[in-house]
Each structure stands twice: as C-alpha cells, then as structure tokens.
Amino acid sequence: MYRYDEFDAQFVAERVKQFRGQVARRLSGELTDDQFKPLRLMNGLYLQLHAYMLRVAVPYGTLSGKQMRMLAHIARKYDKGYGHFTTRQNIQYNWPRLVDVPDLLDDLASVEMHAIQTSGNCVRNVTADHFAGAAKDEIEDPRPLAEIIRQWSSLHPEFVFLARKFKIAVGGDKADRAALQWHDMAVEIVRNAQGRTGYKVIAGGGMGRIPYIAYVMKEFVEREDILAYLEAVLRVYNQDSRRDNIHKQRIKILINTIGPEEFRRRAEREFDEIKKNGSLQLPQEELARITAYFAPPQFESVADEMPKGDAAFSNWVKTNVHAHRAPGYTIATITLKSIGAVPGDASADQMDAIADLMDRYSLDEIRVSHEQNLVLPHVRKKDLPAIHARLLALGLATPNAGLITDIIACPGLDYCDLANARSIPVAQDIARKFADLDRQHEIGELKIKISGCINACGHHHAGHIGILGVDKKGVEFYQLQLGGSGAEDASIGDILGPAFGEHEIADAVERVVNIYLKERAPGERFLDTYRRIGMAKFKTAAYEKAMA
Ligand code: HEM
Numbered sequence: 064m065y066r067y068d069e070f071d072a073q074f075v076a077e078r079v080k081q082f083r084g085q086v087a088r089r090l091s092g093e094l095t096d097d098q099f100k101p102l103r104l105m106n107g108l109y110l111q112l113h114a115y116m117l118r119v120a121v122p123y124g125t126l127s128g129k130q131m132r133m134l135a136h137i138a139r140k141y142d143k144g145y146g147h148f149t150t151r152q153n154i155q156y157n158w159p160r161l162v163d164v165p166d167l168l169d170d171l172a173s174v175e176m177h178a179i180q181t182s183g184n185c186v187r188n189v190t191a192d193h194f195a196g197a198a199k200d201e202i203e204d205p206r207p208l209a210e211i212i213r214q215w216s217s218l219h220p221e222f223v224f225l226a227r228k229f230k231i232a233v234g235g236d237k238a239d240r241a242a243l244q245w246h247d248m249a250v251e252i253v254r255n256a257q258g259r260t261g262y263k264v265i266a267g268g269g270m271g272r273i274p275y276i277a278y279v280m281k282e283f284v285e286r287e288d289i290l291a292y293l294e295a296v297l298r299v300y301n302q303d304s305r306r307d308n309i310h311k312q313r314i315k316i317l318i319n320t321i322g323p324e325e326f327r328r329r330a331e332r333e334f335d336e337i338k339k340n341g342s343l344q345l346p347q348e349e350l351a352r353i354t355a356y357f358a359p360p361q362f363e364s365v366a367d368e369m370p371k372g373d374a375a376f377s378n379w380v381k382t383n384v385h386a387h388r389a390p391g392y393t394i395a396t397i398t399l400k401s402i403g404a405v406p407g408d409a410s411a412d413q414m415d416a417i418a419d420l421m422d423r424y425s426l427d428e429i430r431v432s433h434e435q436n437l438v439l440p441h442v443r444k445k446d447l448p449a450i451h452a453r454l455l456a457l458g459l460a461t462p463n464a465g466l467i468t469d470i471i472a473c474p475g476l477d478y479c480d481l482a483n484a485r486s487i488p489v490a491q492d493i494a495r496k497f498a499d500l501d502r503q504h505e506i507g508e509l510k511i512k513i514s515g516c517i518n519a520c521g522h523h524h525a526g527h528i529g530i531l532g533v534d535k536k537g538v539e540f541y542q543l544q545l546g547g548s549g550a551e552d553a554s555i556g557d558i559l560g561p562a563f564g565e566h567e568i569a570d571a572v573e574r575v576v577n578i579y580l581k582e583r584a585p586g587e588r589f590l591d592t593y594r595r596i597g598m599a600k601f602k603t604a605a606y607e608k609a610m611a
C-alpha cells in the first residue's frame with residue numbers, strides 16, 4: 064500500500080489547519096454561506112437536505128485495517144453510527160456537524176486519508192479495479208499508475224479550475240470492473256503485438272443527463288509518455304470546453320461536439336508539444352518506486368481446494384468468491400446489500416468487525432468496489448468457512464454479488480437536495496420482492512442501478528435494468544431503462560416508456576424479469592436476452608396491469 068511521504072503528510076495536515084480557520088470564520092459569521100461554499104467544497108464538504116455531507120476519498124479503493132477502524136470511529140463519533148460507500152470508491156458521512164469537521168479531518172489525516180478534491184471542478188478521486196493485484200487474468204496491478212495519476216493531478220495548477228468535475232479510472236484487466244468506459248478519462252493497461260506493456264487511453268464517457276460511452280483516444284501509449292498524454296487530453300479539455308452552460312461543460316460534450324477525430328488531433332498536437340519539453344516523462348525509476356509500495360504480498364503455499372460447507376456457504380461461494388492469481392487463494396466480496404438494507408451503508412460496528420477480518424484473513428487489506436460493496440482481496444481458500452461464519456453473524460453474508468438484489472442506489476431524496484425521488488426505498492422494495500435466494504440464483508446475473516435524478520449518481524444508464532426517479536408535479540415517479548452495462552461490454556440503457564408510480568415500480572421490474580425467464584436461451588444473462596430480442600416483449604409486459 065502507498066504510504067505518505069513527508070510532503071504528503073505535511074500538505075494534508077496544513078490543509079486541515081487552513082480549513083479549521085475557515086470553519087471558525089464561518090461559525091463566527093465572518094464568512095457568509097456563499098463565501099464559505101467554495102472553501103468547503105475544496106475539502107469535500109457538501110450541504111445536503113438535512114445536514115452537511117463529507118465525502119472522503121479512498122484512493123483506488125484500497126484501505127488498511129487501521130484506516131477502516133478510523134472510518135468506524137468517525138462514524139461513531141461524528142455521525143449517526145454509519146457511513147455510505149459510494150460507486151467512486153469514496154465513503155460519505157451524512158451527518159457531521161460543521162464545528163466537528165476539522166477534528167474529523169485531523170483524525171482522517173492521522174491514517175493518511177483526506178477529503179481533498181472529492182468535490183468541485185477538479186480531478187476527483189482516482190479509482191481502480193477493486194480486484195487490483197489479486198485478479199487472476201490481470202496484466203498488471205493498476206494501482207501504481209493510479210497513485211502516480213493521483214500525485215500528478217492533486218493541486219495541479221492548470222487543472223484545479225476545470226470547466227467541470229473530471230473522473231479518472233484505471234484498470235489492468237480485459238474484464239472491466241471499474242466502469243472505465245463511463246469515465247471522463249480512463250487508462251487500461253494493455254500489451255501490444257510485440258508483448259510490450261503500455262496504456263490504452265479512452266475519454267469522453269459520462270453519465271448525467273446526456274450519457275456517453277468513452278472513445279478510444281490512443282490505443283497504445285508508452286509507459287514513459289503516459290502523464291504527457293493524459294496532460295494533453297486534459298489540456299485540450301481545459302482550453303476548449305464551453306464554460307457558459309453547466310450542463311455542457313463535461314469533456315463528453317466537447318468530444319461529441321467537435322468529434323473524436325478532431326479531439327484526438329488536438330490532443331496529439333499538445334502531446335507533441337509536451338513531449339518536446341520533456342518535463343512530463345515518467346522515469347522508469349519513479350514507476351518502480353511507486354510500484355514497490357504495491358508489491359504483491361508473500362502468498363503462502365497452501366492447499367488449493369475449495370472447502371465444503373452447507374447450502375448457505377456453497378451459495379455464498381458461488382456468487383461472492385472469485386478467482387485469485389495465487390494458488391490456494393481467492394477474492395471474497397462482502398456485499399453491503401443485505402435484504403432491506405441501504406445499499407452501500409455499513410455501521411461502525413460492522414466496519415470494526417470487518418477490520419478484524421482483514422487483519423486475520425486478508426493480509427490487512429480491503430477494497431471498496433464501484434458496486435458499493437467491500438472486497439477482501441487475498442483470502443486463503445481454507446479460511447473461507449470461518450470468514451463466512453463471521454459474516455453471517457454480522458449480517459453481511461448475503462450471497463448476492465452480481466444478482467438482482469445487489470443494487471446500486473444513490474442517496475436520492477432521503478438526503479440529496481438535487482433529487483426528484485427517493486432511490487433507497489425503491490432498492491429496498493425490489494430487494495424484498497426478490498429476497499428468495501433460489502429465485503435470485505435462478506435469475507442469475509442482473510444489475511439494477513437506481514438514481515434519484517438525471518445526474519445519474521446511481522449509474523442508471525449502465526444498469527441491465529436502470530431506474531430513474533422523476534418528478535411529476537411534486538409526486539415521485541420512476542422511469543425504467545433496459546440494456547445498459549457498466550462492464551467491458553458497456554452500453555447505454557434504452558428508455559422503456561412512461562414512468563411508473565412509487566408503488567408500481569417493483570412490480571414492473573418483476574414483470575420484466577419474468578419475460579426474461581420465459582425468453583432466455585440456455586446460459587443467457589438478462590442483458591444478453593435483451594440484446595437478442597429487443598424491447599417489445601419487455602415493454603408489453605411491463606405495462607400490463609399486475610394480475611390481482
Ligand atoms: C448526496 C450528494 C450528491 C450530490 C449533490 C451529487 C451530485 C452530482 C451531480 C450534480 C452529478 C452530475 C454531474 C454532471 O452531469 O456533470 C453527479 C454525478 C455522479 N455522481 Fe453524484 N452526487 C451525490 C452523491 C453521490 C453518491 C452517493 C454517489 C455514489 C453512490 C455518486 C456518484 C456519482 C456518479 C458515479 C456520477 C456520474 C458521473 C458522470 O456523470 O460521469 N454521487 N453527482
């Protein structure tokens with residue numbers, strides 16, 4: 064894991080000190096709310112419907128046990144006893160009091176964490192595949208590059224006042240577990256025909272009111288040139304983006320306005336310019352220095368058999384356990400989606416207990432996934448029964464990773480001042496409807512994603528079934544979308560038709576799922592069936608009145 068050097072530690076500590084002064088001036092009335100707003104946003108502090116909300120970065124989704132315990136402590140001391148893990152590998156606290164936030168940030172700094180650049184028009188928390196360093200088919204661990212990008216983009220003088228927020232993700236595997244194609248810019252680690260490792264850069268993806276899948280900007284960038292190329296893309300965006308209409312200021316709009324060809328040409332021109340002066344060359348030694356922080360742990364030589372257990376254990380292994388690169392090891396997903404729970408929420412007690420599991424069974428590491436789950440990356444197969452038993456006791460052993468109740472949902476109208484509708488109760492209704500485990504396993508992979516408004520924080524455009532909250536004269540309604548994907552086969556969901564009422568939406572989802580079960584060919588996922596047969600049958604079924 065990366066450890067702060069002296070510069071990082073001092074920088075974070077100074078930021079807390081400055082913010083303490085800003086908060087004091089706000090509390091004394093010296094600063095108005097409007098004057099304080101840009102200052103708090105620089106430190107990830109939002110003002111929501113009921114309270115302040117602090118968004119804390121978990122760079123590339125990696126946490127140590129010590130950090131997890133601190134997140135639990137913060138939830139207990141400054142919040143209402145829980146935290147909310149988000150799709151961009153952050154954790155959000157929904158109830159901190161302004162007066163406490165400087166102390167909270169001090170506590171975070173003591174475990175090398177902060178909330179800087181988790182808000183505002185800058186490069187946000189750099190995310191990565193949550194199986195990084197553990198996945199069986201990975202070309203290379205994406206986190207060293209993600210850390211280098213984090214350092215390059217933190218307080219970069221040219222990019223702290225971008226036209227709009229800018230989200231970067233890095234993946235090291237053909238399987239895309241980081242929603243790369245939905246990012247403003249993303250890097251995929253690739254091997255070229257000569258067997259050399261380098262980087263494919265894509266840009267222009269995004270959710271929000273106008274969704275786009277990213278375009279390939281450059282198929283292969285040499286290692287030493289990667290920062291120069293990323294800087295070139297950002298520079299074109301920074302210089303050429305509109306700044307007169309907040310809805311048209313993301314890079315996706317620029318690329319789709321001038322066309323990907325023209326954008327590539329402009330990026331290439333900047334790239335040549337940057338390379339000429341040579342200042343952004345990434346030296347081999349620097350890459351090696353950062354990579355050393357992420358050196359693979361010493362895996363023991365242990366038995367490679369999967370232990371046997373009861374039906375609950377077997378079901379959990381089937382969905383929540385994944386292939387690891389080291390023999391005898393495996394990756395285990397802890398879904399924060401037990402039936403009826405708030406997707407992504409974990410209580411302070413659960414976080415502490417998970418930290419104990421990390422210590423004991425996962426080489427002191429955990430990952431936050433973009434599906435709002437947690438992942439133990441390095442687990443010995445022989446320890447799985449003990450881990451499962453402990454998770455059962457904690458209410459965290461729901462065997463539903465990737466299934467219909469593993470739902471992504473944004474905070475929606477329960478917290479968010481931009482929301483049209485609530486997302487959390489809809490997620491809970493659907494999860495309850497499909498609570499039966501045999502049925503979930505029978506349905507197989509099906510990703511439901513729910514947003515409370517068109518900003519799309521809940522990734523509804525990328526849901527196999529996407530749900531969007533809309534407001535009709537002050538009443539909450541929900542639009543269905545089918546056929547989206549956030550994985551390597553990325554696609555934008557198609558809108559089904561008129562929205563459903565709050566009490567109709569879960570039934571409509573069920574009718575859609577029933578059509579899939581009727582029409583599917585052997586081995587087909589929901590998404591495959593939809594792609595094969597199209598919208599018509601799903602639409603007819605969805606709008607049929609529910610049978611009495
Ligand atoms: C409750 C406070 C939140 C506020 C005020 C907020 C605000 C926004 C806004 C305004 C956008 C649209 C940006 C645009 O189209 O330019 C957005 C996008 C997004 N937010 Fe949030 N958000 C919140 C919470 C969350 C949470 C909890 C998550 C994760 C679960 C999240 C993840 C995202 C993602 C993934 C996007 C889409 C990025 C894209 O457009 O490419 N946000 N958010």
Ligand code: SF4
Pocket residue numbers: 473474475476479480481482483514515516517518519520521
């Ligand atoms: S999608 Fe809308 S309602 Fe949901 S968190 Fe984002 S801004 Fe709020």
